[in-house]
Amino acid sequence: MSTDTGKAQHETTRRDFMRYSSAALAAAAFAGTAAVKSVHAAAPNDTKLKIGLIGCGGRGSGAANNALLADKNVILYAMGDMFPEMVEESLGKLKKSPAADQVAVDDKRKFTGFDAYKKVIECCDVIILATPPAFRPTHLRAAVEAGKYIFCEKPVAVDGPGIRHVIESCNIAEKNGVVLVSGLCYRYENKKRETIKRIQEGAVGDIITIETVYNTSGLWHKGRKDNWSEMEYELRNWLYFDWLSGDHIVEQHIHSLDKMMWVMKDTPPLKATASGGRTVRTDAKYGNIYDHFNTLFEWENGVRAFSSCRQWENAVTAVYDNVYGTKGVAKVQTHEIVGRDGSNWKWESAEKDDMYQNELNALFNAIRKGEVINNGDYMVKSNLAAIMARMSAYSGQTVTWDQALNSELTYFPEKLELGDVAKRPVPVPGAAKYF
Numbered sequence: 001m002s003t004d005t006g007k008a009q010h011e012t013t014r015r016d017f018m019r020y021s022s023a024a025l026a027a028a029a030f031a032g033t034a035a036v037k038s039v040h041a042a043a044p045n046d047t048k049l050k051i052g053l054i055g056c057g058g059r060g061s062g063a064a065n066n067a068l069l070a071d072k073n074v075i076l077y078a079m080g081d082m083f084p085e086m087v088e089e090s091l092g093k094l095k096k097s098p099a100a101d102q103v104a105v106d107d108k109r110k111f112t113g114f115d116a117y118k119k120v121i122e123c124c125d126v127i128i129l130a131t132p133p134a135f136r137p138t139h140l141r142a143a144v145e146a147g148k149y150i151f152c153e154k155p156v157a158v159d160g161p162g163i164r165h166v167i168e169s170c171n172i173a174e175k176n177g178v179v180l181v182s183g184l185c186y187r188y189e190n191k192k193r194e195t196i197k198r199i200q201e202g203a204v205g206d207i208i209t210i211e212t213v214y215n216t217s218g219l220w221h222k223g224r225k226d227n228w229s230e231m232e233y234e235l236r237n238w239l240y241f242d243w244l245s246g247d248h249i250v251e252q253h254i255h256s257l258d259k260m261m262w263v264m265k266d267t268p269p270l271k272a273t274a275s276g277g278r279t280v281r282t283d284a285k286y287g288n289i290y291d292h293f294n295t296l297f298e299w300e301n302g303v304r305a306f307s308s309c310r311q312w313e314n315a316v317t318a319v320y321d322n323v324y325g326t327k328g329v330a331k332v333q334t335h336e337i338v339g340r341d342g343s344n345w346k347w348e349s350a351e352k353d354d355m356y357q358n359e360l361n362a363l364f365n366a367i368r369k370g371e372v373i374n375n376g377d378y379m380v381k382s383n384l385a386a387i388m389a390r391m392s393a394y395s396g397q398t399v400t401w402d403q404a405l406n407s408e409l410t411y412f413p414e415k416l417e418l419g420d421v422a423k424r425p426v427p428v429p430g431a432a433k434y435f
């Protein structure tokens with residue numbers, strides 16, 4: 001098994017660090033979702049494109065399937081994962097999918113271990129990044145520097161150094177005309193696009209408050225085997241370790257916070273004040289993450305957002321985002337706007353609107369037309385909002401956008417190898433800084 005030095009991969013220079021002030025980030029000139037002309041020629045429809053999947057779990061396999069369905073002239077060519085059986089399991093599923101005839105992964109192009117990503121990137125045109133998020137900054141940089149077309153799952157980083165590394169990669173992508181589509185999937189759902197466009201155009205008047213909730217049940221756990229090292233155990237149960245997942249506020253609630261940021265036209269909030277802890281999922285098998293967070297986000301213009309997320313078994317669940325304004329209320333998750341004047345709007349179209357398919361369709365459409373999509377701007381900002389809230393909950397302090405952005409704290413291990421890894425404690429608010 002090869003090794004890689006961890007921390008060095010995320011290091012940024014002082015000069016880069018200075019570029020990431022909130023003002024610079026707010027003004028960052030990413031192309032956003034609008035398609036512009038690529039510096040690369042279009043890949044004509046008769047050019048067969050090779051897809052490489054890095055991270056062959058549930059989402060990676062789903063994204064690979066969507067990619068194959070998006071374009072008849074693409075093949076799944078290489079797969080990379082930490083563990084060989086994950087590659088086989090994913091391949092088995094894809095070979096039974098409607099796009100099975102586009103699956104062309106030879107044994108020579110199944111790669112495993114921490115370095116698998118390098119080999120996949122080397123031999124493919126289109127790269128799907130779907131490992132646990134801690135690895136995304138490194139994998140994204142490699143794909144961007146190699147000039148590949150990229151689908152990048154959320155989250156893209158779990159800490160300040162990771163976020164800054166990703167910002168650099170997005171800047172390089174923009175400079176080089178690299179197509180970079182983010183897995184913040186709601187941005188590719190037509191219903192959400194229409195609802196949020198209406199909010200941004202003033203359908204609820206001036207926004208006063210946003211309420212964003214992701215209260216769900218628990219998630220999977222893979223148990224522990226005697227022959228697994230601590231590193232292997234944590235990788236296989238990555239959700240429960242802050243250094244790998246960023247905690248569930250970053251890993252899952254990011255979708256809600258992304259909608260919140262979208263409504264706010266991706267203007268960074270000034271600060272977050274959060275609380276959280278573990279009250280249900282207290283067993284050591286759940287690593288060191290919390291099971292609930294409540295956060296107040298505050299913007300310069302006085303808007304406040306209240307966010308709640310939790311993962312509790314046998315408790316009431318709810319996923320919604322309400323935007324309260326001077327003229328009415330928008331219910332983003334159900335695509336409704338209720339005006340104080342009695343007006344009512346609701347998305348009624350019966351059109352097929354599968355956001356997971358839409359995002360891969362957009363990627364291949366851009367590639368074939370020689371256009372660039374670079375979702376870097378919102379991909380980074382929504383992620384940083386989630387990290388900022390986690391830092392606040394862990395530390396018990398209010399954390400500003402700039403503090404989160406410029407934070408030097410990382411829990412990424414010094415050395416990546418399947419052996420021991422220092423066990424991370426459950427954060428105790430007030431006991432340490434955590435940002």
Ligand SMILES: NC(=O)c1ccc[n+]([C@@H]2O[C@H](COP(=O)([O-])OP(=O)(O)OC[C@H]3O[C@@H](n4cnc5c(N)ncnc54)[C@H](O)[C@@H]3O)[C@@H](O)[C@H]2O)c1
Nearest residue numbers: 055056057058059060081082086130131133153154155183
């Ligand atoms: N957009 C969405 O709606 C959505 C939904 C689910 C998951 N996701 C995201 O997709 C990513 C993957 O989630 P998942 O549910 O598929 O998890 P998963 O555990 O099913 O898959 C992750 C895979 O990555 C592999 N892996 C771990 N470390 C690796 C490394 N260093 N190099 C290569 N492979 C490595 C694991 O062995 C596993 O097979 C996460 O970032 C998650 O947040 C997004």
